Amino acid sequence: MPREIAFLDAYMPAIVPIFILGAMLTWVLDRLLARTGLYRAVWHPSLFRASLLVCVCTTLGLFVYG
Template identity: 40%
Template sequence: MTGELDVYGVFVPGLAAWMLLAFLLSLVVRRLLARTGFYRMVWHRPLFDLALYVVLLGCVVAVAMPLTS
């Protein structure tokens, strides 16, 4: 396995695809958190959003690694 995806002849790192998936998941989760009012309890929203993205990226990679190996 090379760790790259072939998209119409352009090699894209696998991590970039996982990062895009984690970003889309974070958009959904952030919208749900905003709708429920959770952000009223958060001190620094941009820092929380970054931490949420990093956690989601770790989860996506942890789930995707056994599936792609």
């Protein structure tokens, strides 16, 4: 069953704030991974960043919808 969140008297799906939070967490993780030099061992850094965003948002979504 989809969950909705009331924000300023408007209902929005819970996935919207999850995506925003996931994007912020991904940005922090990206900065940490860049400082450690992990991106030198990654074949395609942009694809790695996109998949990291998907994994973080999916994990957060499982806590809400699971």
